[in-house]
Amino acid sequence: MVDNQLVESIVNEVVKRVQDEALIEIEASGKHVHLNREAIDALFGEGYQLTKAKELSQPGQYACKERVTLIGPKGALHNVVVLGPERKESQVEVSQTDAVVLGIAVPVRESGKLEGTPGIVIASGSHMLRLDRGLIAAQRHIHVKAEDAAKHKVENGEIVQVKVFGKRPLIFDDVLVRVSPNFETYMHIDYDEANACGFTKGTKGKIVKKSN
């Protein structure tokens, strides 16, 4: 005698697991800054050490207690989180909506590709620092843990499309794939993109098609 309900529940579970396999969890990144030693000295004082407040999904990366203000020709963005650890070069990541507030045309760039990017004034209390470059809107990207690359059929540096199953599902094009043994697998979008797809915590996406 076959228990149809049991068979059905097993089938459903298998289908769910297979679907989950290929899904990628999405995280929305708000505006933030990465600072180098020179910038930390200028903003917080010589030799200051950033205070770790919260671990992020990517191993070794964390949000700090420290907050700064970004100042542009049209306006300022307050309470902007500093991410650690310190980097070789300072980098400020904002959304296109933030760019409008600042009054600066901000290019979409891969993290670390800062040639030709605009600068920005950063303030902390009475301390001020002018960066000559480093203001970007981060290109949407997927961090892929090396052992997950085969499962998602991707290679480092590839550009793909991702269907996001938010409350307003949509397909993002021009998504950069970054593969590293040091990553955990997550897709990163900014708040403009998060709002566009009805993102809530736990929203997942799937690579649906390679771009040309």
Ligand SMILES: [Zn+2]
């Ligand atoms: Zn990222």
